[in-house]
Amino acid sequence: MGALFDLSGKSAIVTGSSRGIGKAIAERLAEHGAHVVISSRKAGPCEEVATSINERFGPGRAIAIAANISAKEDLQRLVDETNRQFGKIDILVCNAATNPYFGPMAGIADDQFSKILQNNVISNHWLIAMVAPQMLERRDGAIVIISSIGGLKGSDLIGAYNISKAADFQLARNLAVEFGKQNVRVNCIAPGLIRTDFARALWENPEILKGALGPTPLGRIGEPDEIAGCAVFLASPAGSYVTGQAFVVDGGATIV
Numbered sequence: 001m002g003a004l005f006d007l008s009g010k011s012a013i014v015t016g017s018s019r020g021i022g023k024a025i026a027e028r029l030a031e032h033g034a035h036v037v038i039s040s041r042k043a044g045p046c047e048e049v050a051t052s053i054n055e056r057f058g059p060g061r062a063i064a065i066a067a068n069i070s071a072k073e074d075l076q077r078l079v080d081e082t083n084r085q086f087g088k089i090d091i092l093v094c095n096a097a098t099n100p101y102f103g104p105m106a107g108i109a110d111d112q113f114s115k116i117l118q119n120n121v122i123s124n125h126w127l128i129a130m131v132a133p134q135m136l137e138r139r140d141g142a143i144v145i146i147s148s149i150g151g152l153k154g155s156d157l158i159g160a161y162n163i164s165k166a167a168d169f170q171l172a173r174n175l176a177v178e179f180g181k182q183n184v185r186v187n188c189i190a191p192g193l194i195r196t197d198f199a200r201a202l203w204e205n206p207e208i209l210k211g212a213l214g215p216t217p218l219g220r221i222g223e224p225d226e227i228a229g230c231a232v233f234l235a236s237p238a239g240s241y242v243t244g245q246a247f248v249v250d251g252g253a254t255i256v
Contacts, residue, residue, distance in 0.1 A: 016096030192250025
């Protein structure tokens with residue numbers, strides 16, 4: 001069983017990994033043997049997470065490389081520095097995202113909508129395009145995009161965010177078709193409501209939380225670490241025949 005999830009010798013970039021879901025994924029990838037790059041906008045929090053991982057799993061298992069996903073040059077530097085320090089990139093987890101607007105679509109400003117689409121879709125496309133060539137050449141690689149169950153339904157509160165997450169599903173499907181013959185897999189994870197700072201505006205509001213959890217079979221909010229196991233599966237030999245899929249991890253919210 002252990003061999004199915006063994007990531008020894010693999011190197012991974014996880015964006016938005018200084019906290020929340022990204023941090024949990026990076027920690028679990030390291031626990032299963034991978035070397036991981038912790039990346040977000042600010043260097044300090046990245047260094048803290050990398051230090052913690054190195055203390056738990058051994059020196060050199062994690063490095064911190066700050067990068068702003070909206071800046072193409074930052075993403076290229078992230079890739080170049082990872083290649084320099086780890087020699088290759090086997091796993092890419094596109095987790096970083098943004099949502100600067102809550103409310104109906106009629107009220108969103110152009111710059112807010114553009115920022116959501118840029119950071120949540122186009123930046124993923126940029127980073128994957130930078131990483132994929134080496135994976136295709138080696139005929140081995142795993143790419144995971146963190147989408148959302150919001151991409152499966154409409155909303156009068158986070159509609160623009162949901163649109164971007166629906167686009168991520170299609171980005172994964174399209175790239176799975178393009179990369180499949182070279183054994184590079186691309187999948188999405190679609191979390192439900194998870195207790196992160198990113199989703200704080202949703203789960204700290206009692207009315208919103210009640211509406212979200214009322215019909216949910218498990219009847220509770222999810223925790224970041226409950227997303228990490230799915231990412232380990234998709235990155236590991238256990239997921240070697242899975243591509244182009246969207247894995248819903250939501251406590252059953254979308255089935256009712």
